[in-house]
Amino acid sequence: MRPFDYTRAKSAAAATRQAASGGTFIAGGTNLLDLMKLEVMAPDALIDINRLDLNHIEETDDGGLRIGALVTNSDLANDMRVRRDWPVLSRALLAGASGQLRNKATTGGNLLQRTRCLYFYDRAMACNKREPGSGCAAREGVNRILAILGTSEHCIATHPSDMAVAMRALGAEVETLKEDETTRRLTLDELYLLPGDRPDRETVLEAGELITAVVLPPPVDGRQTYRKVRDRASYAFALVSVAGIVAMEDGRITKADLAFGGLAPKPWRDAQVEGVLIGEAPSEALFNKAADLLLAEAQGFGDNDFKLPLARRTLVSVLTELTQEARI
Ligand code: SF4
Numbered sequence: 116m117r118p119f120d121y122t123r124a125k126s127a128a129a130a131t132r133q134a135a136s137g138g139t140f141i142a143g144g145t146n147l148l149d150l151m152k153l154e155v156m157a158p159d160a161l162i163d164i165n166r167l168d169l170n171h172i173e174e175t176d177d178g179g180l181r182i183g184a185l186v187t188n189s190d191l192a193n194d195m196r197v198r199r200d201w202p203v204l205s206r207a208l209l210a211g212a213s214g215q216l217r218n219k220a221t222t223g224g225n226l227l228q229r230t231r232c233l234y235f236y237d238r239a240m241a242c243n244k245r246e247p248g249s250g251c252a253a254r255e256g257v258n259r260i261l262a263i264l265g266t267s268e269h270c271i272a273t274h275p276s277d278m279a280v281a282m283r284a285l286g287a288e289v290e291t292l293k294e295d296e297t298t299r300r301l302t303l304d305e306l307y308l309l310p311g312d313r314p315d316r317e318t319v320l321e322a323g324e325l326i327t328a329v330v331l332p333p334p335v336d337g338r339q340t341y342r343k344v345r346d347r348a349s350y351a352f353a354l355v356s357v358a359g360i361v362a363m364e365d366g367r368i369t370k371a372d373l374a375f376g377g378l379a380p381k382p383w384r385d386a387q388v389e390g391v392l393i394g395e396a397p398s399e400a401l402f403n404k405a406a407d408l409l410l411a412e413a414q415g416f417g418d419n420d421f422k423l424p425l426a427r428r429t430l431v432s433v434l435t436e437l438t439q440e441a442r443i
Pocket of ligand 1: 241242245254261269270271314
């Protein structure tokens, strides 16, 4: 690990100013410290934001929830309001990492964790995300955990978060504070960038811009679940995951909010997949039609070809589960 300066931020505004002049925020550090030990990231200065007043979960005027960026994954997963009204989020959080990591990892940090592509962590290998223009060893290499949607010729990495997948399905928005003390709100679709020809740029956040909170919309009708398919029963990243919120009325689907993990460089949502389900009676044929749309432009790279049939089966299974009561 290379030497670095360390500063404890006294306020969010001060933290953004320090970060804008070249520092890197640290909160739980559960991903950043690994990256620093491997010298994949080598910030000159760390700005510790752990003592900022961003660790509360508050109800919003419209019945939603504002989650401070420093709320830990454990506290968020176990919050009674989240467990009762946004269970897909609680389940996604509890499917991620381990108990020890969830006790340290924060909401903001979880959103900004880096890909687990093996080549990104190995400085001897070509990686456009780590070193722009060096190539992508994963395309022809070991790519079992990597993406089949939203990729580019420059990068096929996946976003590793479970939490972000549930938040995408819920329509959550991220609140940020910029160096000039202005704030903005971004949907998760707006926050994350696809790799294109700049896989080193992962979000639209500007230098020094700090995620201060995530806002959940009010609870919605319907059944919710988070299904994660992985190599081990715990402490493993998703090969495929589906966050689903489905509502039914008179035997027909009236809501189908679906987000996918393990498939793309960002939590994936596809309006066509949801649109084909609305107004229809549930059936395996319908669910397969939704999977056809989801996978219409999917591309495997060898080791990860299995994700195409796995994504189909997982989607069909989740939709079957979420509509089952109404079909009996
Ligand atoms: Fe790097 Fe992306 Fe290629 Fe992995 S997939 S080696 S992160 S450029």
